[in-house]
Amino acid sequence: MDKRNKHKVAPIGIFDSGYGGLTVFEKIREQMPAYDYIYLGDNARSPYGNRSFEVVYKFTRQAVFHLFQEGCPLVILACNTASAKALRTIQMRDLPHLNPFNRVLGVIRPTVEVLDQLSRSKHIGVLGTSGTISSESYTIEVAKMFPHIQVTEEACPMWVPLVENREYDSPGADYFIRKHLDRLFTQDADIDTLILACTHYPLLLDKIKKYIPEQVKLISQGEYVADRLKDYLLRHPEMENRLTHTGSCRFLTTESAEKFSDAASVFLDEPIHVEQITIDA
Missing domain, CATH: 3.40.50.1860 (Rossmann fold)
Incomplete structure (x- = not known):
């Protein structure tokens, strides 16, 4: 189901298993500051690096679905492990059922x-x-x-x-x-x-x-992902027209909001407000 009518904001979703994706988010926002964003870090279950394909796929799928529910028509997997182990399966197997009009892109x-x-x-x-x-x-x-x-x-x-x-x-x-x-x-x-x-x-x-x-x-x-995302939206006006441009940013974590906010200061040169969430299985 298309979520556009249920949300005032249609952000670009950016997902990582933890904090590292903030380096990609920072470059994307630097090049495209007018867009709305939701960053989701699955810190409670990170790191993903040594997990099996099946577990990485399961966790990534849950995160993508959550971002879809938050109103994101486009999700960037700002995580190499998720891009390597889950992206293709989500694109080919899940998107036709989750939402055939939404898109999930990776960093590889x-x-x-x-x-x-x-x-x-x-x-x-x-x-x-x-x-x-x-x-x-x-x-x-x-x-x-x-x-x-x-x-x-x-x-x-x-x-x-x-x-x-x-x-x-x-x-x-x-x-x-x-x-x-x-x-x-x-x-x-x-x-x-x-x-x-x-x-x-x-x-x-x-x-x-x-x-x-x-x-x-x-x-x-970060800079290359940002460049290609900008190019992607120029080539896909049907997606560009779905995204909103109020310059808002939300930060979500599956672990402690305070811990995420403190750690994010290593990656972002600004204080941020963080919301702790639970991702449904």
Whole structure:
């Protein structure tokens, strides 16, 4: 059922398993400030990185349905693990029944689309959670779009905890960051473009730059996702016309609102009001 008549506001929904998607939200709002937004973090059940495909799909589907109920006709999965493990199934299996006029988009394709123009060597590195890397979603997507590009992936399971525990600037962070970067470049020394395939990782940028060759380009997803979303709405006026433009932002979490608000200060340079919710199964 179309929810437009039941809501005064038709926001863009942005979903992440936790806080990292705020790095994507920030770039989207920076480019498109007039739109209305709802950000939902499933912090009570995060992280998603080591969960099975079935569990990530179940949790992501529940979050998407909740955002639909909140009046969002368009939902962005600002989470690489959810994009890798749940997006295609939701698009193909669930949308025709949940709401055939709504749309759910991810962060992997917008990131991959820019690779050929950015990389000269055509050797790409991908850093992500265990879930994103085990899904091989980047390798598969790159092979479909740019079969001449070689992809090497490295799972970095400790990087999200470093960020969420505010240890991203600590000496301990250097150990884990250098460890995985050394392993990646040992596999392929010709990598000239590096995808930070987790929305938490932009907070580790300064550390990452210390341990990679100077000529390597770092892809932080937020700006590319924002660019492609803006382009998507230009190409799909039927969706653009459904969205409202009052500049409102709501922040929802499945855990403590106070904890989310405090943690969000790491990602957003402003105080925010947060609502704690329960996602129905």
